[in-house]
Amino acid sequence: MPSRKFADGEVVRGRWPGSSLYYEVEILSHDSTSQLYTVKYKDGTELELKENDIKPLTSFRQRKGGSTSSSPSRRRGSRSRSRSRSPGRPPKNARRSASASHQANIKEARREVEVKLTPLILKPFGNSISRYNGEPEHTERNDVPHKNTQEKFNLSQESSYISTQYSLRPRREEVKLKEIDSKEEKFIAKELAVRTFEVTPIRAKDLEFGGVPGVFLIMFGLPVFLFLLLLICKQKDPSLLNFPPPLPALYELWETRVFGVYLLWFLIQVLFYLLPIGKVVEGTPLIDGRRLKYRLNGFYAFILTSAVIGASLFQGVEFHYVYSHFLQFALGATVFCVVLSVYLYMRSLKAPRNDLSPASSGNAVYDFFIGRELNPRIGTFDLKYFCELRPGLIGWVVINLVMLLAEMKIQDRAVPSLAMILVNSFQLLYVVDALWNEEALLTTMDIIHDGFGFMLAFGDLVWVPFIYSFQAFYLVSHPNEVSWPMASLIIVLKLCGYVIFRGANSQKNAFRKNPSDPKLAHLKTIHTSTGKNLLVSGWWGFVRHPNYLGDLIMALAWSLPCGFNHILPYFYVIYFTMLLVHREARDEYHCKKKYGVAWEKYCQRVPYRIFPYIY
Ligand SMILES: NC(=O)C1=CN([C@@H]2O[C@H](COP(=O)(O)OP(=O)(O)OC[C@H]3O[C@@H](n4cnc5c(N)ncnc54)[C@H](OP(=O)(O)O)[C@@H]3O)[C@@H](O)[C@H]2O)C=CC1
Ligand SMILES: CC(C)CCC[C@@H](C)[C@H]1CC=C2C3=C(CC[C@@]21C)[C@@]1(C)CC[C@H](O)C(C)(C)[C@@H]1CC3
Numbered sequence: 001m002p003s004r005k006f007a008d009g010e011v012v013r014g015r016w017p018g019s020s021l022y023y024e025v026e027i028l029s030h031d032s033t034s035q036l037y038t039v040k041y042k043d044g045t046e047l048e049l050k051e052n053d054i055k056p057l058t059s060f061r062q063r064k065g066g067s068t069s070s071s072p073s074r075r076r077g078s079r080s081r082s083r084s085r086s087p088g089r090p091p092k093n094a095r096r097s098a099s100a101s102h103q104a105n106i107k108e109a110r111r112e113v114e115v116k117l118t119p120l121i122l123k124p125f126g127n128s129i130s131r132y133n134g135e136p137e138h139t140e141r142n143d144v145p146h147k148n149t150q151e152k153f154n155l156s157q158e159s160s161y162i163s164t165q166y167s168l169r170p171r172r173e174e175v176k177l178k179e180i181d182s183k184e185e186k187f188i189a190k191e192l193a194v195r196t197f198e199v200t201p202i203r204a205k206d207l208e209f210g211g212v213p214g215v216f217l218i219m220f221g222l223p224v225f226l227f228l229l230l231l232i233c234k235q236k237d238p239s240l241l242n243f244p245p246p247l248p249a250l251y252e253l254w255e256t257r258v259f260g261v262y263l264l265w266f267l268i269q270v271l272f273y274l275l276p277i278g279k280v281v282e283g284t285p286l287i288d289g290r291r292l293k294y295r296l297n298g299f300y301a302f303i304l305t306s307a308v309i310g311a312s313l314f315q316g317v318e319f320h321y322v323y324s325h326f327l328q329f330a331l332g333a334t335v336f337c338v339v340l341s342v343y344l345y346m347r348s349l350k351a352p353r354n355d356l357s358p359a360s361s362g363n364a365v366y367d368f369f370i371g372r373e374l375n376p377r378i379g380t381f382d383l384k385y386f387c388e389l390r391p392g393l394i395g396w397v398v399i400n401l402v403m404l405l406a407e408m409k410i411q412d413r414a415v416p417s418l419a420m421i422l423v424n425s426f427q428l429l430y431v432v433d434a435l436w437n438e439e440a441l442l443t444t445m446d447i448i449h450d451g452f453g454f455m456l457a458f459g460d461l462v463w464v465p466f467i468y469s470f471q472a473f474y475l476v477s478h479p480n481e482v483s484w485p486m487a488s489l490i491i492v493l494k495l496c497g498y499v500i501f502r503g504a505n506s507q508k509n510a511f512r513k514n515p516s517d518p519k520l521a522h523l524k525t526i527h528t529s530t531g532k533n534l535l536v537s538g539w540w541g542f543v544r545h546p547n548y549l550g551d552l553i554m555a556l557a558w559s560l561p562c563g564f565n566h567i568l569p570y571f572y573v574i575y576f577t578m579l580l581v582h583r584e585a586r587d588e589y590h591c592k593k594k595y596g597v598a599w600e601k602y603c604q605r606v607p608y609r610i611f612p613y614i615y
Contacts, residue, residue, distance in 0.1 A: 357451030371451020501550025
């Protein structure tokens, strides 16, 4: 195995890609396969460099007097606003490295020529995000001259869908110099673009969910856990202190007829998805700049499903069958999800590199879980997008209705209990809201970052319908009478959660769609070097994930109608807190990589992640 020249932690000088400029960097790691070093610039930018592009500090001659540019960022003087923002361009008065002395003429020439580089942004939702939003005295830009402010040129794959390229606009005519300048800039821009669009599998240390052992455990543990929960919940005394009931053998749970009903449900949803109704929108730009088209007809699918369910009830279809075969349905959905995951993994092996998810790692087990392909499609049929909102989410509402009918039947009630009505209506609102705001799904981590594999297939098709309906399932065999004053308090809590959840999501979506929306003009923002801004006031100035806070408050309101006799109905709140805390950490990691210094500034301005003054 070839030996490495530089050790981890060593401070050296690394060449900025595409230029002949060297900046102080720290060696983070070395990949013996690709022979690349991961280095960190002073502003936090992490890049992979070849050994040839790294020099020991001692090989640089220091010049007295000049200010040192110690990162790809440039400290700008008074006229620097109109000058290049290229990482390869040296700052005015910047010290020159000895190794870059052959560039001297070019650099001298640059002093005479003013060149303006304008970031070309690949626009999410077709709106420019390069415009600065907000009043100057209320906002801060991280690209104005500032002692500690450095530009960050993020080349990570996460940021690639908003890649920043550079166009040159010479202000004065100086043909020769302009040519030299433009040649070098074009080269830098090309290299940046190439690197930006590169899909490199993530290294083992970056694997999420506890890496391979973690995802292995989740894949086997979660289905078992699901069946245990459902079995415990069916017991007369569903206390967790009781000995858990034994899991039935798989053949006892398997019913081909149930599986047939499940497939029929799935196919009906496919049919509704394919209906040419609803507007077509473009998703966020992909790694290669392409933007996929999505038809927004989830709400119509819900209306049509409601019509079919209503007609079936009218025809006397026995919905109790779903309740009495609930475990069998859960098994049918799990089997379907495993088959789907195998198909997704197999087809991903033939997928072009650009179609792979940034989360994929190259490890078969991990990729089977997280999903290798980002947007698997059969023609225009987007499998992930379809599964995320249709069979599982709408299925959840239908299951809740089944539980409501089962409660009336089993408890011999003329009308459903207030607790059941509360749970049903709260969760109906949540699902309808998701379908009504379907376009917002296109900017979620699931669509942009995670591939479509076992995790989302199981989450969408099994976990959501069979676990999210758990409160209603619990109430069928464990009635709880809720007083009207208590119900009023729970309704207020639910509405508070909903206002925060919807307000935060809508504010962010509107801002991402059109940052210069006059309705958002009062909001303060931080500018980032990707061209995208971050909101620092409004909901996003309250905590860093106000939408998670709202979601969690709603989750509590869904459980409270079940009373306080058992912890079981609170399982959802506990699980969801863990999910969102973990999700927040994942998002934080990606945003830090994407926005660097600007994200750190945001964290200083908005110190709490989800719960104000707590976390
Ligand atoms: N019921 C359930 O089981 C689940 C529900 N959810 C819900 O789904 C919704 C979407 O969640 P999720 O995709 O995780 O994440 P978010 O909708 O919170 O999106 C996070 C992204 O928002 C952008 N962002 C972060 N901070 C700011 C800011 N200050 N200003 C502007 N943009 C910012 C960043 O992306 P960029 O800058 O690139 O735009 C970041 O990556 C949430 O409401 C969540 O509660 C999520 C998981 C499970
Ligand atoms: C069990 C696994 C380890 C984890 C599974 C997680 C999934 C259940 C969730 C991941 C993200 C989700 C979203 C929603 C439902 C749950 C899953 C699939 C969502 C569709 C719920 C409705 C919201 O309004 C939303 C914002 C559209 C949600 C998007 C994310």
